Amino acid sequence: MKQIHLAAQLPGVQNTVIWSDPRAGSQIAFDSFARLARTAERGRFDFFFLSEGLRLREHKGRVHDLDVVGRPESLTVLSALSAVTTHLGLAATVNSTFNEPYEVARRLATLDHLSRGRAGWNVVTSHDAFTGENFRRGGFLDEADRYTRAAEFLQATRVLWDSWRPGDFRADAASGEFIGAGAGGFEHRGRHFDISGRFSTPPGPQGHPVIIQAGDSAEGREFAASDADVVFSRHGDLAGGRAFYRDVKRRLARYGRTHEDLKIIPSVSYVLGDTAAEAAEHAAETARAQVGPQTALMLLEAAWGRDLSGYDPDGPLPDVDPLPDGVTEGHTQFRKGREETVRRWRRIAQARGLSIRGLVTEVTARPTFVGTPRQVADAMNEFVQTDAADGFILAPHLVPDGLDDLVDQVVPLLQEMGVHRTEYTGGTLRDHLGLRPHRSTAAGHDGTAGRTEKEAS
Amino acid sequence: MTRLHLAVALDGTGWHPASWREPGARPAEILTARYWADLVTEAERGLLDFVTFEDTLGLQTSAFHLPDDRTDHVRGRLDAVLLAAALAPLTSHIGLVPTTNVTHTEPFHLAVGIASLDHASRGRAGWRPQITSRAADAAHFGRRTTPQLTPEDVLDSELIAARLRELFGEAGEVVEVVRRLWDSWEDDAEIRDAPTGRFIDRDKVHHIDFEGRHFRVRGPSITPRPPQGQPVVAVLAHASTPYELAAAGADVVIITPQSRADAVTRLGGFGRARQRSGRPAGERIKAFADLVVLLDAEPGRAAERKRRLDEVDGSVFGSDAAVFTGTPGELADLLLEWQEAGLDGFRLRPGVLPHDLAAITGGLVPELRRRRAFRTAYEADTLRGLLGLPRPANRHTRAGSTGPAR
Numbered sequence: 001m002k003q004i005h006l007a008a009q010l011p012g013v014q015n016t017v018i019w020s021d022p023r024a025g026s027q028i029a030f031d032s033f034a035r036l037a038r039t040a041e042r043g044r045f046d047f048f049f050l051s052e053g054l055r056l057r058e059h060k061g062r063v064h065d066l067d068v069v070g071r072p073e074s075l076t077v078l079s080a081l082s083a084v085t086t087h088l089g090l091a092a093t094v095n096s097t098f099n100e101p102y103e104v105a106r107r108l109a110t111l112d113h114l115s116r117g118r119a120g121w122n123v124v125t126s127h128d129a130f131t132g133e134n135f136r137r138g139g140f141l142d143e144a145d146r147y148t149r150a151a152e153f154l155q156a157t158r159v160l161w162d163s164w165r166p167g168d169f170r171a172d173a174a175s176g177e178f179i180g181a182g183a184g185g186f187e188h189r190g191r192h193f194d195i196s197g198r199f200s201t202p203p204g205p206q207g208h209p210v211i212i213q214a215g216d217s218a219e220g221r222e223f224a225a226s227d228a229d230v231v232f233s234r235h236g237d238l239a240g241g242r243a244f245y246r247d248v249k250r251r252l253a254r255y256g257r258t259h260e261d262l263k264i265i266p267s268v269s270y271v272l273g274d275t276a277a278e279a280a281e282h283a284a285e286t287a288r289a290q291v292g293p294q295t296a297l298m299l300l301e302a303a304w305g306r307d308l309s310g311y312d313p314d315g316p317l318p319d320v321d322p323l324p325d326g327v328t329e330g331h332t333q334f335r336k337g338r339e340e341t342v343r344r345w346r347r348i349a350q351a352r353g354l355s356i357r358g359l360v361t362e363v364t365a366r367p368t369f370v371g372t373p374r375q376v377a378d379a380m381n382e383f384v385q386t387d388a389a390d391g392f393i394l395a396p397h398l399v400p401d402g403l404d405d406l407v408d409q410v411v412p413l414l415q416e417m418g419v420h421r422t423e424y425t426g427g428t429l430r431d432h433l434g435l436r437p438h439r440s441t442a443a444g445h446d447g448t449a450g451r452t453e454k455e456a457s
Numbered sequence: 458m459t460r461l462h463l464a465v466a467l468d469g470t471g472w473h474p475a476s477w478r479e480p481g482a483r484p485a486e487i488l489t490a491r492y493w494a495d496l497v498t499e500a501e502r503g504l505l506d507f508v509t510f511e512d513t514l515g516l517q518t519s520a521f522h523l524p525d526d527r528t529d530h531v532r533g534r535l536d537a538v539l540l541a542a543a544l545a546p547l548t549s550h551i552g553l554v555p556t557t558n559v560t561h562t563e564p565f566h567l568a569v570g571i572a573s574l575d576h577a578s579r580g581r582a583g584w585r586p587q588i589t590s591r592a593a594d595a596a597h598f599g600r601r602t603t604p605q606l607t608p609e610d611v612l613d614s615e616l617i618a619a620r621l622r623e624l625f626g627e628a629g630e631v632v633e634v635v636r637r638l639w640d641s642w643e644d645d646a647e648i649r650d651a652p653t654g655r656f657i658d659r660d661k662v663h664h665i666d667f668e669g670r671h672f673r674v675r676g677p678s679i680t681p682r683p684p685q686g687q688p689v690v691a692v693l694a695h696a697s698t699p700y701e702l703a704a705a706g707a708d709v710v711i712i713t714p715q716s717r718a719d720a721v722t723r724l725g726g727f728g729r730a731r732q733r734s735g736r737p738a739g740e741r742i743k744a745f746a747d748l749v750v751l752l753d754a755e756p757g758r759a760a761e762r763k764r765r766l767d768e769v770d771g772s773v774f775g776s777d778a779a780v781f782t783g784t785p786g787e788l789a790d791l792l793l794e795w796q797e798a799g800l801d802g803f804r805l806r807p808g809v810l811p812h813d814l815a816a817i818t819g820g821l822v823p824e825l826r827r828r829r830a831f832r833t834a835y836e837a838d839t840l841r842g843l844l845g846l847p848r849p850a851n852r853h854t855r856a857g858s859t860g861p862a863r
Contacts, residue, residue, distance in 0.1 A: 053679060056662070069662070080577040136672040179528050183528075
């Protein structure tokens with residue numbers, strides 16, 4: 001039976017967090033992060049994940065104020081979490097557009113050392129001049145170059161991680177040799193990066209941290225197949241999940257990789273109840289709390305690209321047409337095809353007789369498992385055993401205690417079913433994910449398990 | 458007697474290049490969290506104000522301005538901000554001050570990284586911004602070049618500083634941007650107002666719209682204002698141009714006097730830079746002096762140890778700061794004598810770790826306490842608190858601005 005890979009995310013920014021709940025804690029205090037990470041580790045999760053956003057979203061020219069706003073820098077928080085956890089993988093989104101390979105490589109290598117091999121990196125791109133306004137180099141990147149830069153960024157980063165060969169870090173007092181001659185020497189010449197020198201940080205225990213990717217476009221799927229260890233997919237229904245799974249796994253072979261080399265993990269949520277009816281009721285309450293009247297109108301305005309403040313959130317959709325430029329900055333969901341989005345939303349609302357708030361609730365809900373602990377465990381297991389996914393990344397509605405019920409009630413059932421570990425069997429994130437040691441980009445490196453060798457065996 | 462502030466500068470296995478070959482050294486562990494945790498908890502046992510973590514973008518080198526091919530010195534290091542963060546949950550009072558590059562690293566990343574360290578440590582973060590002029594470091598980024606220094610430049614700290622004036626000017630902008638980003642959220646911006654659905658009061662989150670000679674940054678920060686409001690900015694300064702950077706933007710200036718008289722001269726030079734900066738006189742800047750220290754209880758022993766280490770290394774170790782060898786009692790004499798020049802404290806660079814750190818916490822600290830010149834318990838939970846620096850009001854609150862964010 002396939003094992004289920006579980007990851008946890010501390011959510012923010014999107015309207016999924018119910019911050020108005022009396023049990024809701026701080027979204028910024030380190031204790032919240034530590035509490036949620038320890039819960040995930042108690043549930044023997046593979047890893048804990050933090051997303052990133054390099055500019056506060058704006059709506060109608062002003063900083064967005066309805067959802068959770070404000071978060072700490074992910075790798076700094078994960079480094080601190082490495083001190084209060086022992087096995088849990090620690091992964092973060094780090095943007096490849098507003099960073100440089102040298103710095104990202106050394107920061108991830110540092111996290112891998114500090115955590116003894118638990119670092120992961122979700123490689124994302126941005127084309128976004130709005131975000132670029134926070135950076136010296138600004139919004140310099142054409143959208144068409146996003147993936148070429150991301151791919152070359154990752155390639156350069158791998159060159160840096162491979163710049164120390166096994167045994168280069170010696171610290172041998174008897175011989176007086178601290179490092180091997182030329183250790184850390186590197187050169188990468190490409191279209192986006194032309195860099196050379198000496199890399200300051202020997203690779204951590206994993207060699208290459210776990211690489212995660214989240215894009216769903218054809219380029220994104222290809223990037224995942226060639227370079228990622230984990231994909232965060234968005235397909236939360238069985239049919240969509242299976243199609244995506246088949247498509248991405250099929251692409252692996254052309255890069256000399258096997259099915260085991262890439263784990264597909266959709267982002268999902270869950271609501272539990274003692275009975276199915278109670279769970280459904282909790283799910284409805286949750287949705288109401290997530291999409292308040294102001295949030296419903298704001299998201300509608302984001303889609304329509306215009307001021308709709310005169311409309312009743314509990315009334316029908318506006319019959320005015322969307323504007324092309326938009327009133328919201330920093331949202332990615334309406335970047336393409338605003339008119340298409342509006343047409344689709346109108347169809348849904350009409351077919352189901354939904355109000356503005358009802359529609360927004362419907363279209364922004366993330367895939368959710370709803371039911372008793374037994375029903376949720378069975379549903380998760382069916383998903384994984386039928387190859388709709390290899391596991392899940394869970395984003396609880398409540399910070400920091402939102403994962404407790406799942407870890408206390410669902411995880412034990414998965415363990416009984418023999419599809420989730422009861423103890424960690426390895427020390428590194430690669431171990432948890434069942435991934436092979438990292439692939440080396442440099443030819444002739446000893447001690448690194450190249451994928452072609454492994455395939456031959 | 459005014460109490461001294463004491464910090465230690467941690468780097469590799471200590472500041473002497475042969476330190477890693479000493480019997481007590483743990484050179485194979487310098488990339489592990491445990492090694493640094495042992496050092497920092499020892500410093501905290503000694504009730505020190507803060508520890509600093511050195512960093513450079515490139516591999517360490519012996520020459521100031523050039524890479525080298527040496528294989529017999531400590532090479533390889535961790536990112537200092539992330540290292541400091543990993544130590545935050547393992548300590549409770551001591552300040553954590555990482556060094557970062559400001560020439561190539563984005564100011565926005567620096568601001569949110571240090572703010573996040575302050576959140577993770579509940580108010581114990583500091584920051585030591587440092588320029589890099591090495592052409593080799595620039596090649597790691599491939600975006601720009603920096604002045605190539607000559608051996609003559611390197612011999613004279615005033616000459617180097619003049620050559621690097623442009624980079625120091627840019628560093629001043631980086632510090633300014635970082636400070637504005639820390640203030641871009643007012644302390645009470647998070648309101649969680651359920652009836653209106655508002656998580657924050659957007660009138661209390663501000664664009665900074667910084668436009669300098671070198672770059673622009675729009676803001677606001679993605680990270681709410683850190684617990685200290687402004688984490689402690691410490692600048693190591695050897696000459697007039699870096700004095701200006703410290704005078705304009707630092708909470709702590711660290712100078713490198715060679716004697717008490719030299720301390721008087723340097724503090725005078727800094728004082729003049731301070732006056733030129735136009736910064737309000739009410740904003741305290743604490744003056745620290747750096748000293749490399751090798752300490753042994755038995756008289757003459759430390760000097761002998763240094764001679765032995767020099768011999769192993771094949772050259773006589775010197776530093777930009779004065780190198781002290783002696784007993785903890787002798788060091789206490791010197792610190793108190795130099796203090797009278799107007800210094801608030803010292804950042805001691807242990808020659809050999811853990812030996813000289815243990816001699817600071819176990820020898821020097823008790824000696825200073827006997828003379829009522831050092832604390833007997835931590836009297837504050839934040840680094841600002843320990844240093845006697847107030848928590849600054851937010852510039853937006855100070856200005857009484859409650860207008861819209863734009």
